[in-house]
Amino acid sequence: MATKCSAEVTIVNPLGLHARPAAKLAQLCQQFQSKIALIQDGKSADASSVLALLMLASSKGKLLEIVAEGEDAELALQAVVQLISSGFEEA
Known part of the structure; x- marks a missing residue:
């Protein structure tokens, strides 16, 4: 049975969601079966796509809603929240 869950997290790293953190986030999301999306200001992006x-254009201080849907949605959501909250291990 597929689960759907969501959480809100704020971008904390000084440079925001630039190329390196976007690549790190996309790689993390690709490890899960669940579909993971980030929503900001009404725009939605597939979290497994660096370009999306x-x-x-998430800058420091932006609030993102993370939505995960699938078999491992809760695990995926926890991992994504952890990565973003840690400032993509850059902060």
Whole structure:
């Protein structure tokens, strides 16, 4: 049975969601079966696509909603929240 869950997280790293963190996030999301999306200001992006993530132009302080849907949605959501909250291990 597929699960759907969501959480909100704020971008904390100084440079926002630029190429390196976007690549790190996309690689993380590709490890899960669930479909993971980031929503900012009404725009949605597939979190497993670097280009889609960059199109959000998320800067420091932006609030993102993360939505995960699938078999491992809760695990995926936890991993994504952890990565973003840690400043993509850059902060």
